Amino acid sequence: MGVAITGMGIISAIGHSIEDNRASLLASKSGVGTLKHIQTKHSELIKVGEVSFSNSELTKQLHLDQDHNYTRTGLLGLFAAKAALKNSNITTISEYRTGIISATTVGGMDMTELYLKQFATNADVQKYIQTHHAGISTQKIADALGITEFATTISTACSSAANAIMLGARLIKAGKLDRVVVGGTDALSKFTINGFKTLMIQSDALCAPFDADRKGLNLGEAAAYLVLESDAVVQKEKKEVFAYLSGYGNANDAFHQTASSENGEGAFLAMQKALKMAELNPGQIDYINAHGTATPNNDFSESIAIQRVFGENVPHFSSTKSFTGHTLAAAGAVEAVFSVLALQEQTVFPNLNFKTVMPETGLKPVTSVVKKELQHVLSNSFGFGGNCSTLIFSKA
Amino acid sequence: MEKTHHISSYCHIKDSRVSLNGNTLFISAIAEFSAFIKSASQHLETKYSKFYKMDNLSKMAFLASDVVLNHAKLPSDKENNIAILLSNRASSLDTDRKYQDSISEADNFFPSPSVFVYTLPNICIGEISIKHQLHSENCFFIFDTFDANHLWLHAESLLKSKKAEKVLCGWVDFDENNYEAFIYLVEENGTIAHSPNEIKRLYKS
Amino acid sequence: MTELRLELKEKIIEQLNLEEFTVADIADDDALFGNGLGLDSIDALELIVMLDKDYGIQLTDPKEGKEIFKSIAVLADYIADNRGK
Numbered sequence: 001m002g003v004a005i006t007g008m009g010i011i012s013a014i015g016h017s018i019e020d021n022r023a024s025l026l027a028s029k030s031g032v033g034t035l036k037h038i039q040t041k042h043s044e045l046i047k048v049g050e051v052s053f054s055n056s057e058l059t060k061q062l063h064l065d066q067d068h069n070y071t072r073t074g075l076l077g078l079f080a081a082k083a084a085l086k087n088s089n090i091t092t093i094s095e096y097r098t099g100i101i102s103a104t105t106v107g108g109m110d111m112t113e114l115y116l117k118q119f120a121t122n123a124d125v126q127k128y129i130q131t132h133h134a135g136i137s138t139q140k141i142a143d144a145l146g147i148t149e150f151a152t153t154i155s156t157a158c159s160s161a162a163n164a165i166m167l168g169a170r171l172i173k174a175g176k177l178d179r180v181v182v183g184g185t186d187a188l189s190k191f192t193i194n195g196f197k198t199l200m201i202q203s204d205a206l207c208a209p210f211d212a213d214r215k216g217l218n219l220g221e222a223a224a225y226l227v228l229e230s231d232a233v234v235q236k237e238k239k240e241v242f243a244y245l246s247g248y249g250n251a252n253d254a255f256h257q258t259a260s261s262e263n264g265e266g267a268f269l270a271m272q273k274a275l276k277m278a279e280l281n282p283g284q285i286d287y288i289n290a291h292g293t294a295t296p297n298n299d300f301s302e303s304i305a306i307q308r309v310f311g312e313n314v315p316h317f318s319s320t321k322s323f324t325g326h327t328l329a330a331a332g333a334v335e336a337v338f339s340v341l342a343l344q345e346q347t348v349f350p351n352l353n354f355k356t357v358m359p360e361t362g363l364k365p366v367t368s369v370v371k372k373e374l375q376h377v378l379s380n381s382f383g384f385g386g387n388c389s390t391l392i393f394s395k396a
Numbered sequence: 397m398e399k400t401h402h403i404s405s406y407c408h409i410k411d412s413r414v415s416l417n418g419n420t421l422f423i424s425a426i427a428e429f430s431a432f433i434k435s436a437s438q439h440l441e442t443k444y445s446k447f448y449k450m451d452n453l454s455k456m457a458f459l460a461s462d463v464v465l466n467h468a469k470l471p472s473d474k475e476n477n478i479a480i481l482l483s484n485r486a487s488s489l490d491t492d493r494k495y496q497d498s499i500s501e502a503d504n505f506f507p508s509p510s511v512f513v514y515t516l517p518n519i520c521i522g523e524i525s526i527k528h529q530l531h532s533e534n535c536f537f538i539f540d541t542f543d544a545n546h547l548w549l550h551a552e553s554l555l556k557s558k559k560a561e562k563v564l565c566g567w568v569d570f571d572e573n574n575y576e577a578f579i580y581l582v583e584e585n586g587t588i589a590h591s592p593n594e595i596k597r598l599y600k601s
Numbered sequence: 602m603t604e605l606r607l608e609l610k611e612k613i614i615e616q617l618n619l620e621e622f623t624v625a626d627i628a629d630d631d632a633l634f635g636n637g638l639g640l641d642s643i644d645a646l647e648l649i650v651m652l653d654k655d656y657g658i659q660l661t662d663p664k665e666g667k668e669i670f671k672s673i674a675v676l677a678d679y680i681a682d683n684r685g686k
């Protein structure tokens with residue numbers, strides 16, 4: 001059956017709540033556009049999936065003191081983690097052994113890059129020196145939510161949140177925790193924007209995953225968390241289960257620091273492992289929420305891996321990064337939420353901006369909202385460093 | 397009866413010294429990391445042309461892992477199912493600073509792709525996997541301090557569930573002039589019991 | 602022309618961390634990518650940055666690099682024809 005998912009929280013370019021995100025997905029309404037909150041000379045040359053709340057709006061929504069030292073990554077993370085606990089009707093954290101596993105790559109970089117030159121002289125901004133650390137964003141969220149049993153941070157690039165979800169499930173199965181908040185958060189930053197620009201894989205247009213003429217990715221920012229609970233807690237508290245995490249797998253592509261191998265070995269192994277754990281045949285997967293970043297390299301490599309696993313019978317698939325942009329460390333959790341929404345809505349979400357099939361593979365993603373009986377959804381997240389993860393979600 | 401697991405070998409890199417199972421393999425009089433690690437890799441005959449492109453964190457993690465994995469004399473004719481679990485406190489901060497330098501002056505603004513590539517702590521796992529062709533599970537954790545319990549639990553879980561035959565674990569931290577690497581291999585056979593206390597003892601040794 | 606070729610060899614060794622090579626090891630017509638010097642896609646991107654930073658040439662499409670970076674000789678000719686610095 002798997003590990004029960006009893007709550008979700010999300011904030012992304014397509015909405016500040018589960019309801020808003022769901023509505024945008026069903027209306028094919030993308031949140032990718034022009035960069036507003038960061039001053040950079042690249043603003044005209046890129047498109048991003050930005051969360052519309054400014055830091056002061058987030059501060060207000062979270063009822064924080066004005067002189068707090070949360071960075072944007074922390075603010076987004078706290079917003080989504082709080083929402084996930086509320087969604088799961090958890091009011092007393094200490095009632096059960098509760099942990100948090102959060103993923104991030106940016107950490108407090110968004111503030112550090114703004115104030116680095118002032119740290120030595122401006123006392124007002126020195127509070128952000130401490131919060132640069134990737135682990136601090138998790139610790140601050142844990143402290144704010146009263147989670148004391150277990151807290152850790154995973155940083156494995158774009159598969160981080162998927163790995164956080166995997167670890168959470170393992171801790172529950174091992175009986176080490178009764179429930180766990182798992183997911184990730186990353187804010188946009190000049191550091192990342194410039195970095196991806198220099199790798200020349202960012203598109204100046206809306207990204208078109210799996211399209212023959214795709215030019216690259218759009219960066220995004222988001223935070224998303226799932227609440228996983230043990231069967232014992234679910235039964236005792238009579239919790240509503242949204243879906244089950246029935247399988248997961250992780251493997252290393254062992255090819256290059258940032259590019260994926262031509263035969264998608266890491267992706268292939270991760271998908272195989274997840275299917276094996278879930279005890280499913282490829283034919284039982286009803287929808288793949290692909291990693292689909294719209295870079296020439298990933299979409300080709302992932303397509304080959306998908307064909308190696310599914311053969312002639314590739315199920316409906318789409319990349320929702322055309323809605324949110326590539327949210328880096330949060331992506332695995334954002335797309336986990338979308339996979340659960342797909343199961344709840346019995347609907348496959350579209351792969352926006354797709355026009356032409358890739359000649360090398362002939363694979364066509366779903367391009368409109370499609371109502372379909374869904375029992376099992378597979379979600380891919382592949383990160384730099386060859387870290388490939390796959391999660392399988394099954395209908396409750 | 398459940399199989400017990402053991403630590404079959406471990407490597408420390410700290411204070412210009414590389415040691416394996418407590419024995420010094422190489423020691424340098426030079427305090428500066430770049431010069432030290434270059435001599436160490438030459439002395440230990442790493443012979444890997446891509447070594448020089450790596451950032452400090454990856455060079456250190458790679459060398460320590462190479463020492464341990466070469467010592468293990470793994471069969472080269474089959475795929476080795478060795479999972480990798482590494483951790484640190486500073487993430488990729490050393491390289492992040494270098495990268496930030498390349499974008500901090502408006503009139504000398506040239507972000508470096510080869511530096512940016514290393515601004516993630518888990519790239520070092522990628523480097524180790526590429527050289528030893530390891531496709532197994534891998535993860536990188538950020539801890540406040542070295543956490544033997546967490547690594548022990550995770551490694552045991554992978555071995556018991558047969559997700560991996562061996563697990564390469566450790567702590568690889570690089571922050572300004574402070575660096576340390578502690579890498580150990582967990583498998584069925586070995587002379588040191590795989591337990592949190594033993595891991596802590598070896599870490600401190 | 603030979604001065605530029607020498608300069609490029611020195612720059613490439615330094616910028617791409619080719620510590621095991623000296624200028625004498627790189628012949629003008631050696632393949633830089635693939636079987637020659639064994640440079641990869643990230644090295645190509647670094648060379649694109651070098652073209653901009655040191656020679657004032659901006660490449661917007663990474664695929665253009667494939668032809669230009671064939672060898673030191675080809676690269677030197679291209680820079681001589683197009684340099685802005």
